[in-house]
Amino acid sequence: MWVDSHVNLHGDAFKDDLDELMARAKGAQVTHMLTICCRLSEFSQVHNLAKRFENMWCSVGTHPHEARHNPDISPDELIAHSRNPKVIGIGETGLDYHYNYSDKAAQVHNFKAHIDAARQTQLPLIIHSRDADDDMADMLETEYKNGAFPMLLHCFTAGDRLAKRLDKLGSYFSLSGIVTFKSAQDIRDIAKYLPDERIMIETDCPYLSPVPYRGRRNEPAYVPHVGAKLAEIKGWSLEDTAKTTTAAFFNLFQKADPSITDDIS
Ligand SMILES: [Zn+2]
Numbered sequence: 001m002w003v004d005s006h007v008n009l010h011g012d013a014f015k016d017d018l019d020e021l022m023a024r025a026k027g028a029q030v031t032h033m034l035t036i037c038c039r040l041s042e043f044s045q046v047h048n049l050a051k052r053f054e055n056m057w058c059s060v061g062t063h064p065h066e067a068r069h070n071p072d073i074s075p076d077e078l079i080a081h082s083r084n085p086k087v088i089g090i091g092e093t094g095l096d097y098h099y100n101y102s103d104k105a106a107q108v109h110n111f112k113a114h115i116d117a118a119r120q121t122q123l124p125l126i127i128h129s130r131d132a133d134d135d136m137a138d139m140l141e142t143e144y145k146n147g148a149f150p151m152l153l154h155c156f157t158a159g160d161r162l163a164k165r166l167d168k169l170g171s172y173f174s175l176s177g178i179v180t181f182k183s184a185q186d187i188r189d190i191a192k193y194l195p196d197e198r199i200m201i202e203t204d205c206p207y208l209s210p211v212p213y214r215g216r217r218n219e220p221a222y223v224p225h226v227g228a229k230l231a232e233i234k235g236w237s238l239e240d241t242a243k244t245t246t247a248a249f250f251n252l253f254q255k256a257d258p259s260i261t262d263d264i265s
Pocket of ligand 1: 092127129154155
């Protein structure tokens with residue numbers, strides 16, 4: 001069985017065929033998934049979706065792109081939402097200096113609120129980082145000294161230095177379809193040395209379809225293609241890859257119960 005650790009299923013991309021999509025995921029042995037909240041104002045939509053499916057959980061948070069829409073975000077409101085049984089992580093949050101849709105100060109303020117919430121709840125912080133390696137590592141190291149919190153760097157595209165610094169903080173890492181792209185040899189080279197027991201996989205659907213679906217709408221049923229690439233990178237069997245990445249997911253997201261499947265209702 002496979003887990004898709006990062007899906008964005010509440011949007012328009014999936015409004016017409018969600019039940020078929022869930023059936024295709026099941027057919028591909030993708031048994032569990034985590035759907036991500038990217039804007040606090042969309043939380044109830046995301047949460048309702050997770051409540052519809054036994055084998056789906058959700059997060060609560062505001063993406064760095066959206067930080068400017070939530071200038072007054074506080075740890076307390078994140079914590080209040082996180083008390084729902086379906087909410088298993090804080091985020092996604094982080095720093096994105098590639099697009100800079102929100103200015104740096106707004107992103108830092110937003111990220112800090114999420115870190116505080118993760119520290120207080122001990123729910124994993126789901127981190128997005130793009131073109132911000134040094135600031136990301138500096139901020140996480142500084143904050144970690146004020147009190148530990150579990151964390152996951154999603155859609156791994158980090159440089160070697162950020163990977164090493166986060167590894168020291170016990171971070172988990174999630175690989176997306178990007179690792180299947182021909183151009184991503186540098187990411188595969190780093191992924192090879194990520195800690196075996198702290199790697200998981202994701203689609204980040206509807207974005208970033210793995211080869212051979214690149215350019216099309218992505219969906220959870222494709223996550224085994226990311227798994228197959230990880231197996232190749234690590235020299236693992238497909239079965240061990242499924243087992244190891246699934247175990248990593250449930251070790252990190254301890255609020256999620258692996259015995260819950262969509263067969264129970
Ligand atoms: Zn992201």
